[in-house]
Amino acid sequence: MLDAMLPVILLLILLYVGYTLVYKTDEPKKERKIHEDTQEVKEKHVEKPKKHVAKRKNPVETTAPKKQIQAEHPLLVHVLKGHTSAITACAFSPNGRFIATASTDRTVRLTLRESLKSKNPTFKTINLPYDYATACSFSSDGKTLGVVTADGCKVSLYSKFKTKPECITTFPVEHNVLSLLLNDIGEEWMTTLTIGKDDNTEIKCWNTSGHLLQTVNVNQIQNYHGVQSLDNRFIAVAAYTPEVKIFEIQRAKDGSFSKLNKAMGLQGHTSGVTDIAFDGSDFKPVNHIVTSSKDGSIRVWDINVRYKLQEDPKCIKQFQAPSGYYSTVDITPDGKWIAMTQGSALYFLKVATMQICCEIQNAQDDDITRIQFDATGIEIFVQGTTSRIIKVYHLPIE
Template sequence: MAEDLMFLYSNSSILILSALLGILILLGILVFGQRKDSKDGQTTTIVKEEIIARKEVRVTSKKKQKVQEKKKEVKSQYVHPWLVATLKGHTGTILDLDFSVNGKYLATTADDRVILLWCMKNVNQKDHKSYRANVEYDHANCVKWSPDNKALIVSTGIGNTVAVYRVGKRDDGSPGNVEHLLTFPEQHKAEILNIGIACNGHFIMSISGDTTLCVWNLKGEVLATVDTRQMNNHYGCVSPCGRFVASSGFTPDVKVWEVCFTKAGEFKEVKRAFELKGHTSGIFCFAFSNDSTRMASVSRDGTWRLWDCNIEYQKGQEPYLLTTGEFSDMTPSCIALSPDGRTVAIATHTDVHVFCGRTGKLNILFEQVHTDPVSALQFSPNGRYLAASAGKHVHVFNNIAGYENAIDDLEDKKKAANSQSIRERLQCQIEEARTTLKALQQTAS
């Protein structure tokens, strides 16, 4: 009996010890699990906090970027009493602009591979109507209207050649579909600086940054290649009368050639006509008046000059210097001459200076018209507007200074007139100019 009791007691002790050991193991597992869960929870919390922090940083940076873009946009909004409109539509930097011969449309080209045709009829309204043309696989550096306003001549940026696009017509007379017609063969080794077309449609000109000037027929065949001998060309264009091509460059002169044709309309030759001499340094740019009797030039020497080119160069006559104006800014500039030859506009970097061609005095300075440099400058054919492109925008100004200069010039001519009929004719022109000026001033106010 005693042995049985001892056996039971021994088994009970083993069971109790086993139970206690199991409990201890279970407690250990529970404690370890809680610590692991706690550690995992802390890790998860840290990860979540990092993700939230990153999101907050992204949101903050996006907000800052939007604020900076908004500030830049506000800064680029130019305001001036003479500003008629700011044309917006391009997504890239505008490289060139050109008014149609009838003044109804303004063509602009940018590095976004798009050409926009702007309607100038109601340019002073808030909404500005434009027609879009795409330049496939390239972009246009320069753009010019054909004399009949039915085509656009462009120079391509990548292909570095000349191309022609037909401009269709809608039922209401507005521009329709613009389609590619012809691409000229590659001729220039250096980048094309400018192009032009004669008002009679006899030829197209292209000039590049080396010393090459090419004259083409409308089929894309080279009629003549001229070596300007100016070390490097800076600019070149066709005169509005369609007789001349001209170039400026590193040398301190503007060289003018006549493109000659026979009476039957066949190409004959390109011969030297005359030069504009007097600057002491290279000439950045030059421009013709609408009748090609006057030219304006701007040079690295810090001056601009207005010339009378209504000469008989075949008899050895040289252009007459009319005015010399001071221009202190030495950076590359573009220049525009009003159709009547009385007003000179010069752009450099972000400013546009407007001068009186008769006196050489500054009429007005449009400061910081944009955050980007001015790329092109041109008066409308009727002389009413001055268009300046910069960045993605085109600013169109009332040419108030031009009408003021015209009135002063006409008044002086009236005083010097010898006959009553001439004085009466000049008085009519003065009254017309005053009427237009008054309308522009009312718009500006």
């Protein structure tokens, strides 16, 4: 019986040993596999520390916006710089050599025009200690510069611009001056005219020694601007009332001053006249005068009339502003172009058609207070209310 069961027992023992060997060998592998799987699961659920990366800044936020530079107008030919405070007056010399600028920085600068194209223009400086100039003007020969000071109410005349400007005379004028005019027939018979400011509507005539020759009251409530014709013949005043009074300087046979006499009046505007200008030059007789008014109109007048026979000047051209009115005006010596301003804008009007042919917005830093063509009528300066610079533009010749 035992012998019959022995093979079976041996078979069972072999199976058990085989099973044991296989199971014991596999078990570490399975445990290692389970351990690795468990560790992998743990690693997936544990967040890795984030690497610190500097955030890229937005260039729009961190970079200052570039300043937009406005392109200068193609007609701009010169910009006169150098004053450290507001410019109060400016004038072209009739001989074309200089531009005079006066400022509240207590200086008057005489800039040589032929040097304006260089990087460092040539200029002469007149210092005014404890005072500043409110008006300046050249004589018609361009050899003398007249300056009016604010606090002292004095007129000073300067000459010798080639070397160092020299003061040849100074005298008090006893009133606040709006406009200064130098009417000269040779150096000996020069007459200085001061036109009262605001409600002082007097015109005073002086010789170069400071002797008062005559006083004429315009009687127009308030003066806005006074000008003279470049042929030394007429004086005109723009004022609060619609009428423009034109005076003539009469002289004796030897050229000395005789009398300032009213020659004619311009009637037709319905409101105050803001500015006036004569055409003509020292070699071209004056024929016309242009006026701008608060009624919005620009008018061209023929003043080549027999005023001594009581003939009245005639309005021959008229232009109406689309809105508002023009504060300053000037006309070229040949009478073909008119320049006028409204705010900081400069306009060029062709007299033949009385149409605006060119418009320059922002021709100055702020509201324009004075414009003036040079003796050739090719260039015009533009003065602002508080600007420290003078801009010079070229006529838009077609």
